[in-house]
Structure formats: structure tokens, C-alpha cells
Amino acid sequence: MANQGLIPVVVNGAAGKMGREVIKAVAEAPDMNLVGAIDTSPEHQNKDAGELAGLSEPLEVPITNQMEPMLAFAAQEREPGVVVDFTHPDSVYDNIRSAIAYGVRPVVGTTGLSPEQIQDLADFADKASTGCLIIPNFSIGMVLLQQAAIAASQYFDHVEIIELHHNQKADAPSGTAIKTAQMLGELGKTYNQAIVNETEKIPGARGSQADEGIRIHSIRLPGLIAHQEVIFGSPGEIYTLRHDTSDRTCYMPGVLLAIRKVLQLKSLVYGLEKII
Numbered sequence: 070m071a072n073q074g075l076i077p078v079v080v081n082g083a084a085g086k087m088g089r090e091v092i093k094a095v096a097e098a099p100d101m102n103l104v105g106a107i108d109t110s111p112e113h114q115n116k117d118a119g120e121l122a123g124l125s126e127p128l129e130v131p132i133t134n135q136m137e138p139m140l141a142f143a144a145q146e147r148e149p150g151v152v153v154d155f156t157h158p159d160s161v162y163d164n165i166r167s168a169i170a171y172g173v174r175p176v177v178g179t180t181g182l183s184p185e186q187i188q189d190l191a192d193f194a195d196k197a198s199t200g201c202l203i204i205p206n207f208s209i210g211m212v213l214l215q216q217a218a219i220a221a222s223q224y225f226d227h228v229e230i231i232e233l234h235h236n237q238k239a240d241a242p243s244g245t246a247i248k249t250a251q252m253l254g255e256l257g258k259t260y261n262q263a264i265v266n267e268t269e270k271i272p273g274a275r276g277s278q279a280d281e282g283i284r285i286h287s288i289r290l291p292g293l294i295a296h297q298e299v300i301f302g303s304p305g306e307i308y309t310l311r312h313d314t315s316d317r318t319c320y321m322p323g324v325l326l327a328i329r330k331v332l333q334l335k336s337l338v339y340g341l342e343k344i345i
């Protein structure tokens with residue numbers, strides 16, 4: 070029983086930018102065993118997940134587009150299984166429901182879920198007494214930025230968020246920007262009281278309006294990876310917090326932590342700050 074005691078992990082979105090990083094990180098983790106790799110992209114079917122991720126040796130785990138049989142397989146492992154999801158905003162809700170239904174714990178990085186969908190999934194996970202983690206950003210630097218923003222919000226009544234991403238990103242604003250605005254909104258303040266009647270000469274010029282009057286501006290350009298600024302203003306001063314991602318490996322310590330933590334949970338938890 071070589072794999073006894075190891076956490077069985079399935080990666081959904083295995084051929085994508087994040088999925089490939091997760092395959093490498095799981096393969097190198099001493100307490101985990103990659104048991105499945107799912108991806109719907111036709112050109113990657115049956116390819117070895119390890120070779121696709123750039124490992125020197127194959128992992129003998131072929132990419133499949135068959136999610137339900139893979140979840141059923143993971144559910145039969147001796148140890149409780151985890152599915153890591155980095156797929157697409159359009160499919161993530163159904164993916165999570167299926168995983169919980171099979172008793173496989175979801176660790177979700179895919180963004181684009183609405184607050185109503187997250188609440189619905191929390192109810193479903195509660196009923197099933199199954200752990201589920203939804204983490205819009207796995208990097209430690211972003212948790213620190215959000216904590217600094219919460220501290221600053223005590224002293225500033227005006228704040229806007231700019232998020233900048235590569236132009237292959239499907240959803241806007243980013244899940245991270247939405248979560249940052251939610252965290253600031255939960256502090257019981259209303260920000261950005263208008264002092265003039267504003268007119269948008271081109272719709273969208275002032276960005277989207279998130280929680281408690283916080284504006285989010287989304288930029289999409291080739292050459293970017295993932296970046297966020299939270300800009301506070303008060304008369305005579307500007308305080309800017311900025312986080313830059315230069316390599317997707319920055320998310321991997323958070324992903325591995327979440328895989329370990331989700332096994333201890335019996336309900337849904339939203340945000341890396343709640344488990345570190």
C-alpha cells in the first residue's frame with residue numbers, strides 16, 4: 070500500500086495555466102498523491118498530466134474530460150479525496166456541487182461565483198457536512214494587502230480598487246477585487262460620499278460599483294499576470310497598496326495548505342485569510 074496515508078488529489082482544469090502548476094506542486098508534496106486530472110480541452114485528452122505540466126517523468130495520470138467518473142473514482146480511495154478546481158466561471162458552480170455530492174472536498178480557485186451561488190453552495194456543504202474552500206486568491210501577499218487595507222479603512226473614507234490582469238481572463242472584476250471590496254464593506258462604513266453630481270460621458274468611465282460604494286476598475290492587457298491596487302484618498306494625501314504577481318508559483322503554498330485544511334472542515338469557508 071505505497072499510497073496509504075497520502076491525500077488523494079484530483080485536479081480539474083489540469084491543462085490550464087493554474088492546473089499545470091498545481092499538478093507540479095501536488096506531485097512534489099510528500100503527503101499527496103495525484104489520482105486524477107480533468108480538463109475539457111480536446112487537444113489534451115489522454116496526455117499524461119505530469120508531462121503536460123513539464124515534469125521530467127510521466128505521472129501515469131491521463132487527462133480526461135469525464136468529471137463524474139473521476140469523482141466517483143476519487144471517492145473510493147481509502148483516504149478522503151480533494152478536488153482542486155481551476156476551470157472556468159461558467160462551470161465552477163456545477164463542479165463544486167458534483168464534488169460535494171460525491172463526498173470529494175473541493176478546493177476552489179476559480180473565480181466568478183456570485184454571492185448567491187456561494188451561499189447556496191455553503192448550504193449544500195453544510196447539509197452534506199463536507200468541507201469546501203473557495204479562495205479567490207491563494208497568495209500570501211494578497212492576504213497581507215487586504216489586512217493593510219482593512220487597517221487603512223479606519224482612517225480613510227475614500228477608496229477605489231484597480232485590478233490589472235492578462236487578457237485571457239474571462240471574468241471582471243477579478244474575484245480578488247470583489248473579495249477586497251467585500252472585506253472593506255463589512256466594516257460598517259459607507260465610502261466615497263459624492264460631493265458633486267457626476268455624469269459618465271462614456272458608460273463605465275467610473276468603473277463598477279461594488280460593496281458600500283467602492284469602485285473597481287478592471288484592466289486587461291497582454292504582458293500582465295495579476296496585479297491589484299487599493300488606493301485610499303483624503304484631503305492632501307494618497308495611500309496606495311499594491312500587489313504584483315510575477316509567477317503563478319506564488320499561489321502554490323496556499324493551494325497545498327488549502328488541500329490539507331479542507332479535510333478538517335465540515336462546511337464551506339470563503340477566503341485564504343480564514344485558514345492561515
Ligand SMILES: NC(=O)C1=CN([C@@H]2O[C@H](COP(=O)(O)OP(=O)(O)OC[C@H]3O[C@@H](n4cnc5c(N)ncnc54)[C@H](OP(=O)(O)O)[C@@H]3O)[C@@H](O)[C@H]2O)C=CC1
Nearest residue numbers: 082084085086087108109110156160178179180205206207
Ligand atoms: N484563486 C487564485 O489564486 C487564482 C485563481 N485563478 C482563477 O482560476 C481560473 C482558471 O485560471 P487559468 O488557469 O488562468 O485559466 P486557463 O484558461 O489557463 O485554464 C483553465 C483550464 O480549464 C479548462 N476548462 C474549462 N472549462 C472546464 C470544465 N468545465 N471542466 C474542466 N476543465 C475545464 C480549460 O480548457 P479550455 O482552454 O479548452 O477552455 C483550461 O484548460 C480562473 O477563474 C482564474 O480567475 C487564477 C489564478 C489564481
Ligand SMILES: O=C(O)C1=N[C@H](C(=O)O)C[C@H](O)C1
Nearest residue numbers: 180205206238243244245295
Ligand atoms: O485570472 C487570474 O489570473 C487570476 N484570477 C483570480 C481573481 O480573479 O482574482 C486571482 C488572481 O488575481 C489571478
